[in-house]
Amino acid sequence: MDLQTLILKLSEFWASKGCLLEQPYDIEMGAGTMHPATFLRVLGPEPWACAYVQPSRRPADGRYGANPFRLGKYFQYQVVVKPSPDNIQDVFVESLTAIGIDPKEHDLRFEEDNWESPTLGAWGVGWQVLLDGMEITQFTYFQQAGGIDLAPVTAEITYGLERLAMFLANEKSVFDITWAPGVTYGEARHQDEVEASTYHFQTADASLHQLLFERFEAEAARCLAAGLVLPAFDFTLKCSHAFNVLDARGAISATDRVGVIKRVRELACRCAEAYVASREALGYPLLPKGTEAGPEAEAPHG
Amino acid sequence: MAEFLLEILAEEIPAGVLPQAREELLKRVGEAFEEARIGGTLSVHSTSRRLILVGHDIAERQPDLEAESVGPSVAAAYGEDGAPTKAAEGFARGQGVAVTDLYVVTLPKGAYVAAKRTIPGRPAPEVIAELLPPIVTKMTFPRMMRWGDGKPLWVRPVHSVLALFDGMVVPFALFGVETGRTTFGHRTLSPGRIIVVGANDYFTKLRAANVEPDWSQRRWTLAEGAVRLAQEVGGEPTKDDALLDTLAHLVEAPGMVRGSFDEGYLELPEEILVTSMREHQKVLPVRRNGKLAPFFLAVADQIGDPRGLIVRGNEWVLNARFADARFFWDEDGKLRLEDRLSRLGSLGFQERLGDYLRKTGRIQELSERLAARLGRADLGPSVVKAARLLKTDLVTDMVREFADLQGVVGGLYARREGEPEEVWQALYDQYKPASADDTSPRGDVGAVVALADRLDTLTGLFGLGLVPTGSKDPYALRRAALGVVRIVLDRKWHMDVPVACSDALLLHGPLPRSRDEVVPELTAFLLERLRFVLSQRGFPQDTIQSVLTTDCHDFADAADRVEAVDAVRKKEDFVPIAIAFKRVANILSQAEETTAEPDPALMAEDAEQALAGDFLQAKGMLDELILGRNYVDALAIMASLGPSLDRFFTEVMVLTEDPAVRANRVALLKAMRDQFYRVARFSEIQG
Numbered sequence: 011m012d013l014q015t016l017i018l019k020l021s022e023f024w025a026s027k028g029c030l031l032e033q034p035y036d037i038e039m040g041a042g043t044m045h046p047a048t049f050l051r052v053l054g055p056e057p058w059a060c061a062y063v064q065p066s067r068r069p070a071d072g073r074y075g076a077n078p079f080r081l082g083k084y085f086q087y088q089v090v091v092k093p094s095p096d097n098i099q100d101v102f103v104e105s106l107t108a109i110g111i112d113p114k115e116h117d118l119r120f121e122e123d124n125w126e127s128p129t130l131g132a133w134g135v136g137w138q139v140l141l142d143g144m145e146i147t148q149f150t151y152f153q154q155a156g157g158i159d160l161a162p163v164t165a166e167i168t169y170g171l172e173r174l175a176m177f178l179a180n181e182k183s184v185f186d187i188t189w190a191p192g193v194t195y196g197e198a199r200h201q202d203e204v205e206a207s208t209y210h211f212q213t214a215d216a217s218l219h220q221l222l223f224e225r226f227e228a229e230a231a232r233c234l235a236a237g238l239v240l241p242a243f244d245f246t247l248k249c250s251h252a253f254n255v256l257d258a259r260g261a262i263s264a265t266d267r268v269g270v271i272k273r274v275r276e277l278a279c280r281c282a283e284a285y286v287a288s289r290e291a292l293g294y295p296l297l298p299k300g301t302e303a304g305p306e307a308e309a310p311h312g
Numbered sequence: 313m314a315e316f317l318l319e320i321l322a323e324e325i326p327a328g329v330l331p332q333a334r335e336e337l338l339k340r341v342g343e344a345f346e347e348a349r350i351g352g353t354l355s356v357h358s359t360s361r362r363l364i365l366v367g368h369d370i371a372e373r374q375p376d377l378e379a380e381s382v383g384p385s386v387a388a389a390y391g392e393d394g395a396p397t398k399a400a401e402g403f404a405r406g407q408g409v410a411v412t413d414l415y416v417v418t419l420p421k422g423a424y425v426a427a428k429r430t431i432p433g434r435p436a437p438e439v440i441a442e443l444l445p446p447i448v449t450k451m452t453f454p455r456m457m458r459w460g461d462g463k464p465l466w467v468r469p470v471h472s473v474l475a476l477f478d479g480m481v482v483p484f485a486l487f488g489v490e491t492g493r494t495t496f497g498h499r500t501l502s503p504g505r506i507i508v509v510g511a512n513d514y515f516t517k518l519r520a521a522n523v524e525p526d527w528s529q530r531r532w533t534l535a536e537g538a539v540r541l542a543q544e545v546g547g548e549p550t551k552d553d554a555l556l557d558t559l560a561h562l563v564e565a566p567g568m569v570r571g572s573f574d575e576g577y578l579e580l581p582e583e584i585l586v587t588s589m590r591e592h593q594k595v596l597p598v599r600r601n602g603k604l605a606p607f608f609l610a611v612a613d614q615i616g617d618p619r620g621l622i623v624r625g626n627e628w629v630l631n632a633r634f635a636d637a638r639f640f641w642d643e644d645g646k647l648r649l650e651d652r653l654s655r656l657g658s659l660g661f662q663e664r665l666g667d668y669l670r671k672t673g674r675i676q677e678l679s680e681r682l683a684a685r686l687g688r689a690d691l692g693p694s695v696v697k698a699a700r701l702l703k704t705d706l707v708t709d710m711v712r713e714f715a716d717l718q719g720v721v722g723g724l725y726a727r728r729e730g731e732p733e734e735v736w737q738a739l740y741d742q743y744k745p746a747s748a749d750d751t752s753p754r755g756d757v758g759a760v761v762a763l764a765d766r767l768d769t770l771t772g773l774f775g776l777g778l779v780p781t782g783s784k785d786p787y788a789l790r791r792a793a794l795g796v797v798r799i800v801l802d803r804k805w806h807m808d809v810p811v812a813c814s815d816a817l818l819l820h821g822p823l824p825r826s827r828d829e830v831v832p833e834l835t836a837f838l839l840e841r842l843r844f845v846l847s848q849r850g851f852p853q854d855t856i857q858s859v860l861t862t863d864c865h866d867f868a869d870a871a872d873r874v875e876a877v878d879a880v881r882k883k884e885d886f887v888p889i890a891i892a893f894k895r896v897a898n899i900l901s902q903a904e905e906t907t908a909e910p911d912p913a914l915m916a917e918d919a920e921q922a923l924a925g926d927f928l929q930a931k932g933m934l935d936e937l938i939l940g941r942n943y944v945d946a947l948a949i950m951a952s953l954g955p956s957l958d959r960f961f962t963e964v965m966v967l968t969e970d971p972a973v974r975a976n977r978v979a980l981l982k983a984m985r986d987q988f989y990r991v992a993r994f995s996e997i998q999g
Contacts (some may be wrong), residue, residue, distance in 0.1 A: 077639055079632050093460050096471065098324055103500065113500040117612035117622045119562060120360075122326035124455060135457035135468075137324060142625020143593060143610055151459050151469075159464020177628065261659075 011110055012188040013175045013195060020087050020169065023108040024061035027101055029089060032062035037244055041066050041127075042088030042168055046243055049130060049278075050285045052092060052144065052152050053166040056296035059091045063171070067251065072207035075200045078183035082206050083199075087169040093162030094151055101166055106141070110178065117142050118218075120153040120162035125150045129274045131157040131282070134166065142227055146174050156282020187193040214263035223252040224269075230277050231238055239284045314436065316352065316367035317511045319474040319495055320448065320486065321363065325467055327561035329453050330358050330527075333467070336451055336891065337365055344443045349374045350436045357525045359564045360613070361499070364525055366511050372478075374433030381407055386423040397793065400425060422589050437477040441484040444475070451689055464488065472496065479509050486668050494663050497521025499563050522615060523564040531560035537568030538596055538609045542593045545570070547598040547605045555590060562594075563613040570598075571627040575606045577634040580641060584710070587717050588633045595626065640710040649704040649725055656703055662787075665772040665820065668703045672821040675699045678764040681815050681914030686760075686805055694757045698710055698738035700724055702761055705739070719743045734758070744797050748848060752795075752802040759799050766792040767816035774834045775823030792844050793841045800867045801845065808865045810835045835865075858996035862989050877992050880951065889954040892961065893994040896981050899966050903978045909982035919963040920980070927984055938990050946991055953984070 011019070025031055032047045042064035043049060051058040070084025087270050091098060099120070103113055125148065127133070134150035151232050152164040172195070175187045182227035185196030230245035253270055262270060289295075325333070334356040342354050345367070352370035356363070383389065383403035391397055396411045404411040407427040417426045453467040460469070464487035467980050475491040484491055495506050495518070502521035506513045515525060524530045535556055538549040560566065577585065582604055589595045589608055594761040598607035610626040617623055656668035665671070676699035683691040697964075705722030707709050714721065723740020734757040741753035742762050753759045769792050773779070800807065814830050817823070823830075837858060846856045855878050864870040880886050915921045931948050937946040966977045988994065 027357070073639075077636070079636060093462070094469075094628075096460070096469070115621055116625070117567070117614045117617075118500055119613050121562065122324075122328070135455060142612075142622045143595070144625055144629045151456060151457055161458060163457075163459050163462050165459075179624065180624065180628065182628075183856060232975075283337035 011175070011178050012190060014190050016109055016171060016175055016178070016206060017085075017087065019109045020105065021061060023105050024089055027059075028089070029059045029061040032060040033221065034062060034064050035247075037247045038067045039064070039247055040068055040254060041251065042086040043127065043132070043166065044130065044247060044250070045088065046240065047153060048088060048090050048164075048166065049132070050240075050243065050282070052090065052155050052160055052166075053158060053282055053286050054289050054294065056289065056294050057092055057298070058161075058164070058296065061087070061089045064088055067254070069206070069210035069254050072210055072258070074201060074207040075185070075196075075203035077186070081172065081184060081199075082210065083246065085139065085171040087171050089167040089169075090164050092164035094165035097216060098165045098167075099149075102139070105167075109174070111141065120149065123148065128271050129253075129278065130155065131275045131279045136166075141177070144173065144177055146170065146177065156285075157279040158282050180221065210255060210258040214255055214259045216256060217251045218258050219255045219259070220261070223249055223256065226252060227277065230281075234277075234280055234284055236290075237284075239281060239288050242277070242284065243281040246274065246281055249277060250274050313369045313476040314372050315476075315511055316365075316370050316436075316440065316478075316482075317474065317476045317514055318365040318444070319514070320363045320470055321361055321472040321474070321495055322363075322466075322470045323468040325358075325363070326455075327558050329467060329644070330360075330561045331362060333356050333451060333453070337363055337447070340447045340451075341365060341367075341444070344447060345370065345440075348439050348443060349377075350439060351435070353607065358527055358561070359523060359525055359530075360526065360562055361564065362471055362495075362523075368511075370477075371436055373435045374439060376433050377431040377462070378428060378748065379431055380417075380428050382417060382419070382424055383407075383414070383427060386425060389414070389425040403427065406760050419440055430866070437480065437482045440475075440477065441482050443482050444482075474508060474514070476510060476514075477806060486561065498523050498613075500613075501565060510514065524566060524670050527560055530563065530566040531556055533566040534559055534568055534611060536549045537566075538760070541570040542570055542598045545598065545605065545607050547600040547607060549609055550586075550590075550597045550599055552596060555594065555596065559594065559611040563611060565613050565615050567612040567614040567616065567622075569610050569612055569617050569623050569624045569626065570607055571595075571608055571610060571630065572607050573630050573634060573979075577631075577638065578604060578606060580634065580637055583717060584637050584714065585634065585721050587714055588637055589630065591714075591716060592633060593626075593630055595630065636713065637710070640708070640713060644708045644710050644725065645665070648729055649701045650720065652704040652707050653700065655707040659706055662772065662776075664776055668706060672700060672703055674768050674816075675702060675761060675764045675889075677819055678768060678816050679761050682764055682807070682812060683760050685807055685812070685815075688756065688760075691757055691760060694732065694734050694738075695760050697731070698735045698761045699764065699970060700758050701735070701739055702742055702765065708731065738762075745795060748794075751950055752799045756803070759803050759805075763796060763799050763812075764797050764816070767812060768797070768819070770828060770834055770837075771813055771817040772820050772823070774830045774837075775817060775820055775825050775944065776826055779833070779837070790841070791836075793838050794845070796838060797841045797867060801842075801871050804868045804872075806866050807866050809838060809867055813838075838867075839864060842870065846871065846874055854998045855881065855992075858992040858994060861993045861996055862991075872941055873943050873991050876947055877997075879944055880947045881997060884949070885951045885954060886947070888958060889951045890994045890997050892954055892957040893985075893988065895961055896957070896985055897993075897995040900978065900981055900985060903967065903974075906979050906982060908975060908979045910983055911976055914976040916973070917964050919956070919959045920977065923953075923960045924980055926953055926956045927980070927987075931983075931987060932989075934987055950988055950991070957984075 021031055022071035035045045044066050047060050047062060065083055066086050067083045069082055072079055073080040106113055119140045121140055123136060123138040132155040134152045138145045139147040139149055148168040150166045152160050152166055154160060172184050176184055179187055181187050185200055187195045189195050189198050226245045226248040230242045233242035233245060253274060254298045338354055338356045345352050350371040352367040354365060354367045356365050358364060389397055389635040399409050400414060404414055404427060407429055409427045409429055414425045414427055416423055456465050456467060458465050462784045465488060470487045471488050472495060473486050473489050473491045474495045476493060481491055481493050493508055495508060497504055497506055498521055506517050506521055508517060518525050529981050542549045545722060586597055587602060589597050598605045598609060608630060612622050658673060659668045661668050661671045676696055679695045679699045680692055683689060683695050705718060705725060708721060711718045712722045720740055723736045726736035734755045737755050738758035738761050741758040742765060744750055745752050770789055772787060773787050810831050812947050813834050814827060817827055817830055842867045843856055843860060847853060851874050856874055856939035858877055859870050859873045910924060912924060915924055930953055933949055934946055968974050
């Protein structure tokens with residue numbers, strides 16, 4: 011199964027289970043969790059179920075396209091469902107069948123792996139899902155985001171698309187997987203990996219990114235003061251990416267790191283609080299008609 | 313007598329918490345059943361998704377309970393005519409007995425009326441249905457989670473609860489899940505619903521549904537499978553009980569598969585391959601004649617792998633991991649450790665104690681000083697080299713990926729760079745001993761730098777006032793202190809520990825707390841670890857106490873003395889001297905202190921002169937023996953003074969009227985005590 015068929019099958023599957031098919035966010039981010047469709051939607055009482063691909067940029071993980079397993083940018087397939095349905099694990103297992111994996115023939119295990127993002131003030135409890143010893147998915151019950159305790163709880167399922175595609179095709183290098191008939195992942199993306207690594211490790215102007223960080227941070231604060239939650243969150247994401255670039259460039263000392271992460275976290279927490287207030291002011295548009303906050307909502311699928 | 317069966321089926325429970333969860337469930341249900349007078353013999357089982365409790369010989373109902381309640385006083389209960397008052401009638405009504413059934417009890421405060429009534433026992437299922445929900449929902453786990461609407465709080469979401477009392481459902485609910493008589497089989501192999509009538513039926517049906525509920529049975533199956541699969545390729549599995557324990561908690565259907573990897577990877581250091589297999593991939597390495605073979609054994613929650621898919625997957629992952637390791641091994645080799653030193657400047661050690669470059673500088677200076685203090689200035693050049701490179705592996709890709717191999721990686725890289733054995737081993741062993749059963753660094757150079765590293769950390773954090781309290785020890789200072797003690801004892805290094813601490817502290821420059829605060833506190837902290845190590849070595853507490861209550865600046869010497877006291881205390885001539893010495897200590901505690909030397913001219917009694925004579929003779933020998941740390945012989949000499957000391961106490965009155973004579977006798981005993989205290993305080997030794 012090639013990469014794009016894998017994406018299509020997952021989308022088809024989760025759409026059939028009642029998920030809204032979101033689209034990748036158009037701002038650089040380190041993980042699909044930072045997409046407003048996850049980070050902001052997990053907050054508050056409104057039910058939510060969506061699925062999307064998110065290109066995830068991790069400048070420090072780049073290897074100039076020389077390592078067969080490591081990428082500075084890769085694709086996550088993200089599914090979030092709130093409140094977490096009782097049968098979510100079973101539905102996940104069913105999704106494997108949809109991409110051609112018969113769980114009866116494999117070793118499928120859920121091993122404890124709790125997730126935490128200091129930059130987002132977020133953490134969750136869950137597992138890494140191992141298929142024949144390989145981590146194919148991160149499965150998390152979100153407990154806190156932006157410093158806010160979450161109830162109802164969101165189940166988050168993150169498939170690593172490249173790893174899954176490599177595994178399904180038994181490829182030894184990520185660059186050898188087939189993206190679409192006749193085009194490999196390497197043909198489509200190798201240049202990007204080489205140039206992005208060179209840029210992040212050697213060329214990036216640290217003083218520019220330092221300045222960008224400061225200005226984005228100030229702009230996010232200005233937006234918050236003006237009651238503009240979503241623009242404020244966009245600038246928080248830009249701050250986070252500027253930090254990642256500086257980090258890859260080796261421009262942030264270990265001692266400074268903690269302080270810089272804290273600055274991003276403070277913005278993320280303020281965005282989260284402002285978002286909760288804004289949804290309340292809007293009367294929770296996604297709550298089913300006639301329900302109060304904190305519904306015993308039906309699972310949106312299954 | 314009845315049987316009870318409980319199964320809580322949840323989403324995968326972390327392997328690490330299962331042993332404790334089982335214990336807690338067993339203990340709390342056991343106590344609750346006892347208290348509720350239904351008793352029973354209980355056992356617990358678990359799988360990755362289930363907690364199971366089975367009870368036999370449980371009472372079908374609680375026995376009736378006779379309860380006595382005390383009411384009003386006799387004076388208030390009966391009028392002058394002897395007729396019951398309103399108070400008595402009210403009490404009887406409240407107790408549900410006739411007023412004529414009241415009787416009189418005599419209590420310390422007077423005579424009162426009382427009523428006896430029978431509280432009828434309730435059926436056990438009714439009692440169990442009340443007892444279990446609070447026990448299960450209040451179980452504690454290191455990390456709890458909420459799910460669904462955010463109300464339930466437990467280790468993982470609960471899916472079904474099976475609760476049967478002699479085949480009948482015990483009705484209650486956990487986290488909104490009602491109990492029933494059904495469960496489910498293996499998640500992928502037999503996911504169907506199973507109807508259960510009792511405990512035996514449950515175990516039979518679960519096994520038929522590919523779930524082995526007994527952890528030790530699963531562990532046995534895995535261990536046996538590992539041996540068999542390794543033998544097929546002429547090898548044996550690496551012995552690893554802890555890993556097998558964990559693996560048995562991770563599955564319901566215990567399966568083992570054997571995979572292989574590219575033989576070329578065997579060129580990589582074994583430490584890296586083993587860590588990759590064991591820590592990252594949780595597979596067992598296979599060995600042939602003790603050496604790694606290109607095979608591994610992986611657990612699978614499966615009954616078979618006819619198409620080889622599981623083997624292929626595991627091989628794919630392990631080869632990928634090894635490829636990564638080789639990439640780091642080669643990449644890191646492009647920059648020498650020495651050239652990484654400057655990068656330590658941007659790696660923070662502790663906010664107020666600076667970065668690792670500064671720590672390296674301090675370790676280097678302290679190592680040189682310690683070597684000099686130990687009279688081993690010859691170690692100087694190697695110690696300086698080892699100290700400089702000590703922390704450089706923290707800025708390698710390998711350690712970033714294999715964090716638990718820090719130190720080892722530095723050692724391997726230093727060896728590759730051609731550093732002499734004592735230097736690369738010093739890097740390799742720097743975190744040893746990692747635990748109580750681990751050995752300390754192999755060489756003197758390694759021991760010096762490991763000591764310096766730990767003393768630097770300890771004095772820095774104590775100097776900031778960041779001293780461990782209770783269970784909070786974020787900088788692992790107890791382990792660091794234990795390392796100091798172990799290294800000093802293992803190498804029998806006679807050094808003055810407070811002086812070494814003082815040396816280390818000064819290198820930090822000004823810190824919030826002064827040397828006079830830090831050094832005594834840290835010395836006491838280290839002495840506690842010394843006590844721990846000695847008691848782990850099997851010495852009795854009172855023997856240890858007898859030595860640690862004397863001057864113990866030299867830990868290795870203190871250990872020698874503990875060993876000597878332990879060797880002689882069982883001998884029969886030692887018991888009287890220990891008893892006599894208690895009398896010495898008692899008398900001295902009643903007498904005024906004196907600094908005078910005993911004066912033979914003031915000794916009137918024979919027994920007094922004899923003791924002084926014997927002691928004088930012994931003292932010369934003792935000085936020599938103690939100087940030569942021959943404590944066993946020194947103690948024998950001390951014991952030989954027993955008879956003359958006994959005679960002294962029998963015949964001589966120490967605290968006599970004449971102040972000069974009394975002071976002289978006190979001076980004699982004090983001289984003896986001070987001499988003995990150079991080895992141990994015998995007064996601490998019990999019987």
